[in-house]
Amino acid sequence: MKFTKEGPPTTARLLAQVLYAVTNAATRLRRAIKATALVGRFSSHGDGFVLDPDGVYSFGSIHVGNNTDLGYRPILIATRPTIRIGSNVAYGPEVTIRGGNHRFDVVGLPIQAVSDKMRAKSLRLGHSSGAEKAAQFKRHFGVES
Numbered sequence: 140m141k142f143t144k145e146g147p148p149t150t151a152r153l154l155a156q157v158l159y160a161v162t163n164a165a166t167r168l169r170r171a172i173k174a175t176a177l178v179g180r181f182s183s184h185g186d187g188f189v190l191d192p193d194g195v196y197s198f199g200s201i202h203v204g205n206n207t208d209l210g211y212r213p214i215l216i217a218t219r220p221t222i223r224i225g226s227n228v229a230y231g232p233e234v235t236i237r238g239g240n241h242r243f244d245v246v247g248l249p250i251q252a253v254s255d256k257m258r259a260k261s262l263r264l265g266h267s268s269g270a271e272k273a274a275q276f277k278r279h280f281g282v283e284s
């Protein structure tokens with residue numbers, strides 16, 4: 140908005156201040172209600188647990204200790220493993236923790252080619268060409284061409 144040097148008229152300024160106070164109170168109330176509704180969806184949490192209701196959570200895979208504050212707008216998502224946050228922890232704003240929607244132990248293959256049935260085992264590649272390395276990866280991890 141563009142204002143003159145004098146600013147808006149007194150009546151408009153007072154009305155704007157009242158409306159701002161009302162919307163601010165409504166926002167705080169909405170966040171408190173949402174936090175109360177969401178807190179029970181976490182797998183576990185201790186006493187003194189503070190969450191931002193506008194964060195993004197996978198809930199059932201998250202365990203939180205005592206006196207822990209997840210900060211402003213965190214993203215905590217884990218589909219396979221769990222996220223365990225200890226006691227007396229405070230996160231800063233917009234912390235992101237993501238875990239396990241795929242395997243990380245099979246290196247060198249496109250993620251679409253990796254299955255849960257593959258055995259986790261290490262592979263050492265020498266000074267092979269790109270095609271030889273690809274063939275070694277496929278043989279080693281049992282991937283069909």
